[in-house]
Amino acid sequence: MKENTAFKNKPIARDEVLKTTSLLYFKEALFNEEYEDCKELVWIAKRFGARKDDIRKVIAESNRGVRVGRGNEAKKGKGGRLRFY
Numbered sequence: 001m002k003e004n005t006a007f008k009n010k011p012i013a014r015d016e017v018l019k020t021t022s023l024l025y026f027k028e029a030l031f032n033e034e035y036e037d038c039k040e041l042v043w044i045a046k047r048f049g050a051r052k053d054d055i056r057k058v059i060a061e062s063n064r065g066v067r068v069g070r071g072n073e074a075k076k077g078k079g080g081r082l083r084f085y
Helices: 014-031 035-047 052-064
Strands: none
Touching: 014 035, 014 052, 035 052
């Protein structure tokens, strides 16, 4: 079981995984322009221990166009707004 942990000496806390997951959902919502969901996702991330710096970093990455998510666009390879690949 210890081989499956991300850090060999220290297992990841449950709250850390939930914080990271909620920040990932927040980043995906920003990218998909689902702004109505962002307030709740930020609240959830803060509840699991996200700091203001973590949230600012996600917003900055979103502004730069760093892609997350599933990548199942209708027009693959065309690239769109805010995508630099």
